[in-house]
Amino acid sequence: MKREAIIQTAAEMADEKGFASISMKELADRLGIKSPSLYKHFSGGLDELNKEIMLYGWRLLDSEITKEVIGKAKDDAVIELCYAYRRFVAEHKGLYEAMQWYNMYLSDEHLQASEGMVDVMFRALSSYGLTEEKKVHTVRMIRAFMQGFCTIECHGGYGNPVSLNETFDFALHTILTGIADMQEGTEK
Amino acid sequence: MKREAIIQTAAEMADEKGFASISMKELADRLGIKSPSLYKHFSGGLDELNKEIMLYGWRLLDSEITKEVIGKAKDDAVIELCYAYRRFVAEHKGLYEAMQWYNMYLSDEHLQASEGMVDVMFRALSSYGLTEEKKVHTVRMIRAFMQGFCTIECHGGYGNPVSLNETFDFALHTILTGIADMQEGTEK
DNA sequence: CAATCAAGCTAATCACATTAGCCTGATTAT
DNA sequence: ATAATCAGGCTAATGTGATTAGCTTGATTG
Numbered sequence: 001m002k003r004e005a006i007i008q009t010a011a012e013m014a015d016e017k018g019f020a021s022i023s024m025k026e027l028a029d030r031l032g033i034k035s036p037s038l039y040k041h042f043s044g045g046l047d048e049l050n051k052e053i054m055l056y057g058w059r060l061l062d063s064e065i066t067k068e069v070i071g072k073a074k075d076d077a078v079i080e081l082c083y084a085y086r087r088f089v090a091e092h093k094g095l096y097e098a099m100q101w102y103n104m105y106l107s108d109e110h111l112q113a114s115e116g117m118v119d120v121m122f123r124a125l126s127s128y129g130l131t132e133e134k135k136v137h138t139v140r141m142i143r144a145f146m147q148g149f150c151t152i153e154c155h156g157g158y159g160n161p162v163s164l165n166e167t168f169d170f171a172l173h174t175i176l177t178g179i180a181d182m183q184e185g186t187e188k
Numbered sequence: 189m190k191r192e193a194i195i196q197t198a199a200e201m202a203d204e205k206g207f208a209s210i211s212m213k214e215l216a217d218r219l220g221i222k223s224p225s226l227y228k229h230f231s232g233g234l235d236e237l238n239k240e241i242m243l244y245g246w247r248l249l250d251s252e253i254t255k256e257v258i259g260k261a262k263d264d265a266v267i268e269l270c271y272a273y274r275r276f277v278a279e280h281k282g283l284y285e286a287m288q289w290y291n292m293y294l295s296d297e298h299l300q301a302s303e304g305m306v307d308v309m310f311r312a313l314s315s316y317g318l319t320e321e322k323k324v325h326t327v328r329m330i331r332a333f334m335q336g337f338c339t340i341e342c343h344g345g346y347g348n349p350v351s352l353n354e355t356f357d358f359a360l361h362t363i364l365t366g367i368a369d370m371q372e373g374t375e376k
Numbered sequence: 377c378a379a380t381c382a383a384g385c386t387a388a389t390c391a392c393a394t395t396a397g398c399c400t401g402a403t404t405a406t
Numbered sequence: 407a408t409a410a411t412c413a414g415g416c417t418a419a420t421g422t423g424a425t426t427a428g429c430t431t432g433a434t435t436g
Contacts, residue, residue, distance in 0.1 A: 001414075025392060036394075037415050045394065100339070111347045134358075136350040140340075141333065141359040148336030149328070151288070159299045162324040170325040171332070177369065178362035189383080213423055224425075225384050233425065380435075389426075396419080404411075 003041050006031065007056045010049060014094030019101070022050070050101060055113050057099040061088050062116035069124050075176050077124040082146060082172055089150035096150070118143070125179075134182055138175075145171060191229050194219065195240045199248075202241065202282030207289070210238070238289060243301050245287040249276050250304035257312050263364050265312040270334060270360055277338040284342070288335075306331070313367075322370055326363075333359060 010027050024046055028035035042048040068084040069077050089096045099113075121139045130138065149168065152158055158167075198215050212234055216223035230236040256272040257265050277284045287301075309327045318326065337356065340346055346355075 023392065024394085033414085034416060035392080036396095036417085039394075040414050046392095100343075110343075110345070114345060115347075133350055133354075136348050137355045137358040140337070140346060140348075140352075140355045141362065144336035144340060144359070145329070145333045146336065147340060148332035148334065151339075152328075152332060152335060155288075155298075157298070157302060158328060159303075160324050160328075162321055164328075166321075167325045167328045170322075171329040174329065174363065174366035177366060181365065211423065212425085221383085222385060223423080224386085224427095227425075228383050234423095378436085380433100382433085383431095385428105385430075387427090387429105390424085391422105392424105393422085394420085397417095399416075400414095402411100402413085404409100406407100406409080 001031065001033070001041070003052075004056075006038070006041055007049075007052045010053050011056055011060075011092075011095045011098070014053065014098055015092050016094065019053075019094045019097035022053070022098075024049075050098060051109070053095065053098045054101055055109065057092065057095040058113040058116060060092075060095070061085070061099070062120065064088050065117065065120050069120055072124075073127045077127075078142070078176060078179075079172055081121065081124050082142070082168075085146050086150055086153075086168065089154060093154050096154070100147075100151070114143075128179055128183060130179070130182060138179060138182075142175060145175065189219065189221070189229070191240075192244075194226070194229055195237075195244045198237060198241050199244055199280075199283045199286070202286055203280050204282065207241075207282045207285035210241070210286075212237075238286060239297070241283065241286045242289055243297065245280065245283040246301040246304060248280075248283070249273070249287070250308065252276050253305065254308050257308055260312075261315045265315075266330070266364060266367075267360055269309065269312050270330070270356075273334050274338055274341075274356065277342060281342050284338070288339070302331075316367055316371060318367070318370060326367060326370075330363060333363065 006027070009030060010022055013027060013030060014022055024035040024038050027049070028038055031038075038049070039045065042052070044051075065081050065084040065088070068080040072080055118139060121142060122135060125135050125138055128135075149171070153164055158164060194215070197218060198210055201215060201218060202210055212223040212226050215237070216226055219226075226237070227233065230240070232239075253269050253272040253276070256268045260268055306327060309330060310323060313323050313326055316323075337359070341352055346352060
């Protein structure tokens, strides 16, 4: 049994029953082995497994949004990126929970984990001609918005009947307008 | 021993050692009682306790930001609200984790939990003369950004050396500009 | 004064996580 | 070819924390 396959199974389990429900026992059951055997693959136990799930999730998100952004530029690239992100979260609620779980592990790996995605965002912004610093601000703002929006949406935290799709487009529009304003400032 | 006092102690514990470290045993120890006794206050066990911590957190955040917004309007109100929110999270990392934990409990209480804060945001936006729908979009956008930014910041997820305070101000400025643009559209 | 209730306690049960040590088939080195 | 090694599983055993059951006692209430 390959390590990557185990992680993938765990990720599926998270999506089906929630990240919190992942346990060595459950996972072992689903794999048809006994839980102690899992320690042959993850000597660090549940902690290591969770960390691997998190990293797997970021890799997956990275590849999904990369696909969408290829060949696009400016607003088009940013919008597709954000749509892809949101779609990813909707399809991987449990995995996304795991991905946010990188708080107890404040080390290199966690930063690297989301670095791939940050990189894609940077590239998407490259054609706007912003200063490096403004690009950083913008990427951070987009990340923050995306993470917050998707988390709240997933958790059913937005109670109002007003369309969430419209809110999403509205917010993207606001952000893109903000970027456009900055460009004007730059051109002067 | 009063229920509210227990919840408060648990919240302090969360801030000190992280939400994940809260256990019936730990909490009982800190309170000087045995863990089974806690079930006299929380018949629903750990789940109920966690839920109460979450609700306590939202009440607290609600009251903090309400204080800051009183007597202010427009940009001033929004900015103070957001600063207060960010400050709250910085001072209550563990509690804030608990507050986000309302995913497994998708019921009335959870919506009500954050409703107080949403209400304050609405009031802060009242003087802009936006349509109801745009107000909803705006509140959602601000909530999303705030939640994402504070979570990522708290988890140390922003690796770049660029100042986070500047990013925060930058983002608020972008959002406020967006609101201003909408007003123009309305006045026509 | 008796009944009731709140809030603690101890003992017992359960569900994992994790460790220790054993086994077997496949791979590798001699 | 044969012996040594290793990967990947297994069973048995330990430990911790949640939860339940049932007892006790001081305070409240009828």
